[in-house]
Amino acid sequence: MQDMTPARRWFKADRSAFTLIELLVVISIIALLIGLLLPALGHARTASRTAVCTASQRQAAVGFATYGAEHDQWIAGPNTSGAHIRSGSDIGNSPSAPTQNVDWLSPILAYSLNLPGKQPGEENRIAERRLRMIFEQEFACPANRERYAAQYGGGNTFDGIPVTELRINSYAANMGMHLSSSRHDVISDYSSRQDWGMPLLYPSYRPRLDNINRPDAKVCTMDGTRYVDSSTFEVTFNAFPFQDEGGNFMNHGAAVGHTGDPATLGRRSGEFTDAQREAMRRFAYRHDTKMVVSYFDGHAGVMDESESRSIHYWYPSGARVTGGVLDPTNPTVVK
Numbered sequence: 001m002q003d004m005t006p007a008r009r010w011f012k013a014d015r016s017a018f019t020l021i022e023l024l025v026v027i028s029i030i031a032l033l034i035g036l037l038l039p040a041l042g043h044a045r046t047a048s049r050t051a052v053c054t055a056s057q058r059q060a061a062v063g064f065a066t067y068g069a070e071h072d073q074w075i076a077g078p079n080t081s082g083a084h085i086r087s088g089s090d091i092g093n094s095p096s097a098p099t100q101n102v103d104w105l106s107p108i109l110a111y112s113l114n115l116p117g118k119q120p121g122e123e124n125r126i127a128e129r130r131l132r133m134i135f136e137q138e139f140a141c142p143a144n145r146e147r148y149a150a151q152y153g154g155g156n157t158f159d160g161i162p163v164t165e166l167r168i169n170s171y172a173a174n175m176g177m178h179l180s181s182s183r184h185d186v187i188s189d190y191s192s193r194q195d196w197g198m199p200l201l202y203p204s205y206r207p208r209l210d211n212i213n214r215p216d217a218k219v220c221t222m223d224g225t226r227y228v229d230s231s232t233f234e235v236t237f238n239a240f241p242f243q244d245e246g247g248n249f250m251n252h253g254a255a256v257g258h259t260g261d262p263a264t265l266g267r268r269s270g271e272f273t274d275a276q277r278e279a280m281r282r283f284a285y286r287h288d289t290k291m292v293v294s295y296f297d298g299h300a301g302v303m304d305e306s307e308s309r310s311i312h313y314w315y316p317s318g319a320r321v322t323g324g325v326l327d328p329t330n331p332t333v334v335k
Contacts, residue, residue, distance in 0.1 A: 049142040050287045050302065053223065056139060057171060057294035061220045063108030065298060068209040075207040077178040077250075078243075079185040081107040085241050086186050091127050093118035099127040100240075101186070102247040104173045105134055113138040127241075128159035131248075132166065141170035141223065143286045149234035152227065158237065168235050168283075172226065174219045175250040176315040177296070180206045187244070189319075195244050198258065203318035213317040214335070215296035219253060222263075222293045224284040226251050230265040233279040254284075254291075254308035256321060263291065269309055280305075 067076045074080045082101035091097055095117040096110035106115060115138070116129050134140075144167065150156070151163045158166050180188045181202040189202040205211050212218055226246045227236040238247055246252075251261040259266035262283035265276050272280070285291050285305055293313075294300040303313075311321050312335045319334040 046143075046288050050290075050292060053141045053143065053170075053287065053292045054300045054302075056141070057221045057292055058298065058300040059112070060105070060109065060171065061294035061296065061298045061300065063112070064104075064220055064296065065209065067108045073208045073210045075178060075209060076104045076107040077173065077207055078102045078187045079178065079180055079207050083186050088242075091241055093126055095130070099131050100243050100247045100249060102173075102175075102178075102243045102249045104178075104249060105139065105171075106130060109139070125159060132159045132161075135167050135169050139170065140167060141286070141292075144168065144170045144223075146225075146235060146282060148237040149232075150236055152236045152238045153240060155239065158239070163237055166237060168237075169225045169248045170223065171221050172224045172246070172251045173221050173249060174314055175246050175252050176200075176319075177212065177218060177220070178207050178250065182206055191244070196258065198252070198256065199322040200256075200315065201320040201322060202316060205316045205319070209296065211316065212296050216299070217313065217335075218296050218316075219313045220294045220296045222251075222253060222284070223286055223291045224251055224262045226262075227260045228262045228265060228279065228283050230259060230267070230276065233275070233282075235283070253314040254305070255311040255314045263305075263308060269305075 064075060067081075068074060071080070078101045082098040082103060085091060085098065085101035091099055094110075095115040096107050098104075098106050109115075113134070115133055116126065118126060146168045148163050148166050148168055151158065156163055178187065179192060179200070179202065181204055182188060183190050185206065189198075189200045192198040192200055209215070225235060226248055227238060228234075229236070240247075245258075245260070251263070252258045253261070254263035257264040257266050257268060263280060263285070265272070265280065267276065281289055287302060290302040290304050291308055292300065293303050311332075315321070315334045317334055321332050321334065
């Protein structure tokens, strides 16, 4: 068989390889496909995180209902399960004992989350162990990656780790539904006006499930923590057992501005800077700019920023908001 001429050898080699143009076309097609797929994957990841968060908060709402059924319709919170802490009483070694007077989570979900109780030799750390498990593991929103910047009142370690390594609490209860119209209760609309300057006037209401007229329209829990600084956007962990304004566990939601609440940062909606809105998305509207909430009838869902400004979700029916409403188009009497 005769050898191929140089021209034939070149022609064969040339036809057996990709040309530069063909290679660039293939790369372009791959890049285009990746560009199309990445947003879809991002949306799928966001939807998955939102589903987990929704399920967790639905579990919390069911926990409130279960607690009420077992405790004559009372809602776990500062006027009920945590009331004794105001007097300086011990937080208790039971898994279901609150770690702060505003800790609603331990009393309603202790056993379903397998929270720890008294451990030999660790009696003084039981509150820290339980809080860390709630914040870091069993009840953490998968979209929440924020850490505490410092501990209020001093100290820089928590349950054996630097407080700056502790993930912030993912969820808050709606404090507006835990206040009382009775001055005999620890936390009331009167105390909120006196101590925090909150513009609230309540009807005859005490924190009981049978006093909630519209359980399907009243927010029970929400995405968010407490003590978000409105300038630095850092979050401070508060370890004091007795709390007036919500501690690590409660805030007033988005309808009434209150310093430290992540959905408002203490301002009216028209006054937010771009940096503050970004912080609100990090700490509250973290599911594609939406907030996951649960309701007292046991269902859960998402709420956008505009919808969350309505006072009607956050306070008992008949309550009056006398000032500080973020959405001035809302009436001042709560439906």
